[in-house]
Amino acid sequence: MDSSHNGKRLKEIDVVILTGGQGTRLREIISDRPKTMAEINQRPFLDILIGNVSSYGFRRFILCTCHMADVIKDYYAGKNLQCEILFSNEETPLGTGGAVKNAEDFIQTSPCLVINGDSFCSVNLLQFFDFHLRKGALLSMVVAEAENTKDYGVISLDDSQKIIQFKEKGGEEKAYINAGIYLFEKDIFSLIPPETKYSLEYDLFPRLVDKEFYGYITQERLIDIGTAQRYEEGKRFLRHPIKIRMSDYTDLRNRLHR
DSSP states (O other): OOHHHHHHHHHSSSSEOOOOOOOGGGGGTOOOOOGOOOTTTTEEHHHHHHHHTTTTOEEEEEEEETHHHHHHHHHTTTOOSEEEEEEEOSSSOOOHHHHHHGGGGOOOOSSSSETTTTTEEOOHHHHHHHHHHHHSSEEEEEEEEESTTTTEEEEEEEETBBBBEEESSOOSSOEEEEEEEEEEEEGGGGOOOSOOOOOOIIGGGGGGTTTSSSEEEEOOOEEOOSHHHHHHHHHHHTOOOOOOOOHHHHHHHHHHHH
């Protein structure tokens, strides 16, 4: 498969970022902004996330907002960006699935990239896109290895990396967990009810285990800032600017010069 050709396609693919969570578990230390705007290195976490994703060539971002939406809008209104930022606002919280469905009218591409706005995983998005096309997937999910899975849903894959089972919470054993990065074909939207609170994790994904639903395995560490402890861990992990690995740089160079 010609990765450089797929790299050129990335700039044409919409990116949907889920930024509407209320961040109740972070409120003791951050109460004046949504959790996706929590600062790391004097930058909002969301800014770091968009910067990393855009380094692969993505140029059109749709931010699903709800809680303290104006904080996010005001921040990006004042920035001179190389990418387009659109806002899909929810009047009342619709959950992760409802937020994606609410953004359907903004989404122009199939597939689209969907990302949790409160987690970071330095996965190679070009390789993830290649995987999605190769599998002919309806939906692909990045899955990360975790040593301690007690706070996460655990995912089982078959030999072809098809997702065959979800467990609501894991245990102490090493297993695969959802990294919060997905590629959706637009057919998925017909499975999500409109204007309804709906969860990707609990309502949609279990319905897809008998469909073309695949897990892309990454060895990269998953960072989420959903609790005060994890936010502090994230600040330490992301203390230095994100460096693109040489394999990623080669992909980027090929896209720019072909």
